[in-house]
Amino acid sequence: MNLPICELCAKSNTLCSGCDEKVKKGKLSKLEVKLSRLLYKLKNKYNLEHADLTKVIDLDRVVIILTKKDVGLLIGKEGKVVSEISQELGKKVRIAEISGDIKKTLSDVVAPAKILGINKLYKKDGSIYKVRFSKREITQLPVDINTLEKALKYLLDSDVMIVFE
Numbered sequence: 699m700n701l702p703i704c705e706l707c708a709k710s711n712t713l714c715s716g717c718d719e720k721v722k723k724g725k726l727s728k729l730e731v732k733l734s735r736l737l738y739k740l741k742n743k744y745n746l747e748h749a750d751l752t753k754v755i756d757l758d759r760v761v762i763i764l765t766k767k768d769v770g771l772l773i774g775k776e777g778k779v780v781s782e783i784s785q786e787l788g789k790k791v792r793i794a795e796i797s798g799d800i801k802k803t804l805s806d807v808v809a810p811a812k813i814l815g816i817n818k819l820y821k822k823d824g825s826i827y828k829v830r831f832s833k834r835e836i837t838q839l840p841v842d843i844n845t846l847e848k849a850l851k852y853l854l855d856s857d858v859m860i861v862f863e
């Protein structure tokens with residue numbers, strides 16, 4: 699099982715200094731810690747030995763779990779795994795694949811809104827992703843623009859600017 703926290707932390711209720719450091723640096727969220735522990739607990743019940751949890755994006759009403767492996771593993775037979783997670787969180791949960799293809803990953807996150815294009819702009823002090831939508835897609839966004847921008851920033855570990863054209 700591949701989790702963003704170490705096995706020791708997945709098993710216990712405290713964080714080791716390594717994992718705690720990641721939380722403090724903003725590389726690991728409390729929600730990711732919580733979900734890692736939950737998946738670890740469900741490991742034997744649902745055969746999650748080969749499951750992967752890479753990142754979790756919180757869009758208020760819906761939580762998106764991003765995995766590098768087959769999404770089916772975290773959905774489970776007849777959706778049993780995803781519905782147990784959803785019950786635990788009291789929120790809707792979606793499982794999406796995270797891949798090297800940023801546009802595909804982001805498209806999954808912002809669905810049902812459709813992305814027009816993504817541009818990576820380089821600045822003196824780093825880079826910024828410009829995620830472009832058509833104006834008429836505003837109502838299709840899964841969450842308000844501010845929350846979405848923050849979520850994408852966390853996902854890409856880079857500055858993100860959402861623009862409507």
Ligand SMILES: [Zn+2]
Pocket residue numbers: 703704705706707713714715716717718
């Ligand atoms: Zn740890």
